Amino acid sequence: MSAEPRINDRIRVPEVRLVGPSGEQVGIVPLAKALELAQEYDLVEVAANARPPVCKLMDYGKFKYESAMKAREARKNQAHTVIKEMKLRPKIDPHDYDTKKGHVVRFLKQGDKVKITIMFRGREQSRPELGYRLLQRLAEDVADLGFVESNPKQDGRNMIMVLGPHKKKTEAMAEARQAQEARKAEAKANPGKSQNAADADSVQAAEEPAEA
Numbered sequence: 001m002s003a004e005p006r007i008n009d010r011i012r013v014p015e016v017r018l019v020g021p022s023g024e025q026v027g028i029v030p031l032a033k034a035l036e037l038a039q040e041y042d043l044v045e046v047a048a049n050a051r052p053p054v055c056k057l058m059d060y061g062k063f064k065y066e067s068a069m070k071a072r073e074a075r076k077n078q079a080h081t082v083i084k085e086m087k088l089r090p091k092i093d094p095h096d097y098d099t100k101k102g103h104v105v106r107f108l109k110q111g112d113k114v115k116i117t118i119m120f121r122g123r124e125q126s127r128p129e130l131g132y133r134l135l136q137r138l139a140e141d142v143a144d145l146g147f148v149e150s151n152p153k154q155d156g157r158n159m160i161m162v163l164g165p166h167k168k169k170t171e172a173m174a175e176a177r178q179a180q181e182a183r184k185a186e187a188k189a190n191p192g193k194s195q196n197a198a199d200a201d202s203v204q205a206a207e208e209p210a211e212a
Helices: 031-040 060-077 094-109 122-126 128-141 169-189 193-207
Strands: 015-019 025-030 042-047 054-058 083-088 113-119 146-155 158-165
Touching (some): 015 031, 025 031, 031 054, 042 060, 054 060, 094 128, 094 158, 113 128, 122 128, 128 146, 128 158
Parallel strands (some): 015 054
Antiparallel strands (some): 015 025, 113 158
């Protein structure tokens, strides 16, 4: 369809090749006849450069609405490349490391890239191998979810590595939607399950003796 289709009285040709509202070929008819048939529809010129021009009978308002909805859905499902960032210290403690790794795992599962930055301070700058080993360890720990897209490199006081997800963004989005729909279906099928679990917890808490 042309960028700006002409409708009804804006069409200025003696005859047109007419297409019916269901896509059926009506044939070449005088413009006056096409306008007569268009009493319940809009006559939309869909191929202005054809000879004669091709026009179609349609509900143009409905057509524009459906086109807008399709474009909206396409934008909704469009995969945008996102780069998350996670900052670590070369002498990070085990608990903090596990927490940071958990975030990296979540990002990779979502289909996002992750930029890992090791921040060196003071004398740590003379021990770049600490940061390199830490980045290698992290890459190995999440190898089932991502791969090293950009090898570790020094950038001033920082060392940077980029991890890419094995799973495409579109696949991750589709799986997330399926999981959400499954949770909704389960909740609908078992509406009292969550409440029963909460009630059981309350009973258990009431029966437990208070701490001295």
